[in-house]
Amino acid sequence: MEGDAIPVLDKGFVRLVDVMGDDRAIVQAARVSYGEGTRTVREDAALIDYLMRHRHTSPFEMVEFKFHVKAPLFVVRQWFRHRTASVNEISGRYSVLKDEFYEPNAFRRQAKRNKQGSEGELADEEALALLREAEREAYRVYEKLLEKGVAREMARLVLPLNLYTEFYWKQDLHNLFHFLKLRLSPDAQWEIREYAKAIAEIVKAHVPLAWASFEEHVLHGATLSRTELKALEGLLTPELYEKALGALGLSGSRLKEALEKIFGPKA
Amino acid sequence: MEGDAIPVLDKGFVRLVDVMGDDRAIVQAARVSYGEGTRTVREDAALIDYLMRHRHTSPFEMVEFKFHVKAPLFVVRQWFRHRTASVNEISGRYSVLKDEFYEPNAFRRQAKRNKQGSEGELADEEALALLREAEREAYRVYEKLLEKGVAREMARLVLPLNLYTEFYWKQDLHNLFHFLKLRLSPDAQWEIREYAKAIAEIVKAHVPLAWASFEEHVLHGATLSRTELKALEGLLTPELYEKALGALGLSGSRLKEALEKIFGPKA
Amino acid sequence: MEGDAIPVLDKGFVRLVDVMGDDRAIVQAARVSYGEGTRTVREDAALIDYLMRHRHTSPFEMVEFKFHVKAPLFVVRQWFRHRTASVNEISGRYSVLKDEFYEPNAFRRQAKRNKQGSEGELADEEALALLREAEREAYRVYEKLLEKGVAREMARLVLPLNLYTEFYWKQDLHNLFHFLKLRLSPDAQWEIREYAKAIAEIVKAHVPLAWASFEEHVLHGATLSRTELKALEGLLTPELYEKALGALGLSGSRLKEALEKIFGPKA
């Protein structure tokens, strides 16, 4: 089940170590809860889609992924804010850390309106050189401190946040989808989005039906507020909306549910 | 901080035991993450609303509620499926359980289309009498077994799912909102919805700003799929939608965000 | 990877559905954290034992088990108090529940000194007959209510706690060991201990090295208080204890650690 490493950034990677279950495992678990079974792939797809859009999340927890990841510390700091996973990371107390640093091709500019974001490239070779020199100087000090006999756990204090580290990451599909929703978002920092994309590629290949429903209902969906729904209710008629939805392929309960989101349940 | 018990069903209740933090605690925690502070209630409300609609959930975890609840076993079985909480329940191994049973005023009919639901009342006094007789007979056997010296942990095997139990429930506001989203839904069984309503009443009184944003963006919001958004994009113009949203009071970044959900970010 | 069902109680079972990883996966994850690698089974066993006795728990989280279980409701109520797992259970809202009840061969007596426990058999055929009659009467009422058109979600109110249900249970090895520690304990109710034993059998077969360390250090170990350690310090000499430990096969760092628990680290 082990996969090849997918390169990410200049020196990082994501590699699938192991996986438990697939689309069938989701269906199998749902069948325990909701009764007798589906047989065809088409029925499986419909059931998985139903589970996804009704946020019946527990069957998605029945699939588990384990990845081996190499990423810079500032990415890892964002990553580990997700608490619903198991992790083993290289310890800088046990081992001498390698001199591998993330060196971006270009810096991005501070965004003007989005306080947390960046926008556009900053063509400035000097800036990139400053980063490279600083990281090399930091590593030279790290090595000198080790030479002097300073404990590894203390010498590492000097190392910067673009240092690469490695870790194992094990997470169930439901929580992995949540991770991907947040980290594939345009609000996420570009670097962690690159990792999320690599993971998404692996997930998509292993659970194509669940992935399709995730894309449709979560990743490329949007939550509208009560006020927004009210505005739409005033602008549209059920007939008009139904026709447009039908033209895009919606029918049956999906069509009914879509109408109810804006016009409420029929009396 | 302890509150009066709010009666639920025929013999149950929800009572606030303790609470840590309020709307200010959410703002205070957000300020740590996102920088300097807001001062007025209006600014606090805007910040909380921003956190809620962007699913910045961690500041909501900084508020904690503790409830004392009395509810029937079949409700508790649904309740305890939520894992992100702390709980202490009466143990039927330590104590003799009291003869208190949930006796509905009326049964509901099996729903025709919704496999898991019910609809309409079933006026059938005989049916209610059957339940009452069965629960009393069960309790008589329970008492006889105890008299004979059967261990409490075994005698309870005979007791039915409408038996009342009591427990403490401690949960942070973020996870409590998730509980309420699911358990206030029309899909939830009517009985647990009654408990959710009592809890909602308490939460609303303690964190009115967070509650208002939860209602607007989560409870009465709806997640539209990619296909549904596409249908809307084809039916509306940004100008039309903007005007309708503006008439309902939306402006600034909320207006901009609402437009982007359907029409995407402006170039 | 699917296994045969191991029968438990009169009608229950535990069946392995899937497993991710084995002893090697524990070693593999630990190697990421703690550096370069072990090669032989003997070295693997030593590393796993080190992880277990130093409570380095994260590598054990890297192994995941999924079980299919059939058990009575009162057992399931204890089981689901463990929150660090994924679960899908039959829903009595979706499906008509089957008339399968746990009927013990004999009741146990209420323990005299242990408030929560039981002790000894109670030879009383009448008591067993009372339980059987009560469960059958309850099921008759359940069926009558369904016939009358009462919703499944309400008809089930009459069903007793010895009713069987089924569920999927997915949990990582670290948390499964915690479950087993608590549920194999003599303090646990006999019925859930029977399930724990079946699970233990499966776990032992799949991760024999981890199981051996779990037995040695956790399951058959005991935590002594500061006062108890002090009493031992006064009664023994390091030489005497070292000799006794050595005779039982302890040497090297394990011997050193054992001595330090009672006599403290050497100056």
Added chain:
Amino acid sequence: MEGDAIPVLDKGFVRLVDVMGDDRAIVQAARVSYGEGTRTVREDAALIDYLMRHRHTSPFEMVEFKFHVKAPLFVVRQWFRHRTASVNEISGRYSVLKDEFYEPNAFRRQAKRNKQGSEGELADEEALALLREAEREAYRVYEKLLEKGVAREMARLVLPLNLYTEFYWKQDLHNLFHFLKLRLSPDAQWEIREYAKAIAEIVKAHVPLAWASFEEHVLHGATLSRTELKALEGLLTPELYEKALGALGLSGSRLKEALEKIFGPKA
């Protein structure tokens, strides 16, 4: 309820922001589970001690602490490996990070036998100067990059692991005890131990009874393996051990339990 900041390291602190519940709240929750109540402080202490030594952990979850902490990044990286807590940290994407760095009074030497540890001081002013120069150079580059218009989220790549950050940390008492057990251990890095000590001071003041039991049974207790218990069984007689325990004040069920750990339950 807010407390003064307790200084930790050269520029850090721990400050109690809020707390929910105290020793009485533990007793109150236990009483729900295990039946009728205790009245005196002495009885409360005995109940809490019983809960602690039998690892009845849920009542300890009913107390919640919230801290404001300022600590260097390398400490925070260890801290956040604990997943059972809520956290809000300063974001280096939103804010310019301040030039505050942890500067130890002295480095510690790499331990010879303990791969992950340190031992003894390394009197080397030059080493300390190297760290200080490196951190200042890193901050100069950080400022230059910001000046050039590099996004904050990228400029921070150059900052080292001894940079200070701040965060809110909210955790229940059970999980906080687990944190303290691990982070007060001599195996923990000295710097995080200093934070654990400050937290321990606060916890001790707020739940003195729970703290006393934690110290006795967990913090200064030790888990002995099956083999170690067997060695003790061969070296001691129950009478001898009972006398020694009695002399140290143990009696009743605590004495009985202590004996059973080594000699097993009496027939």
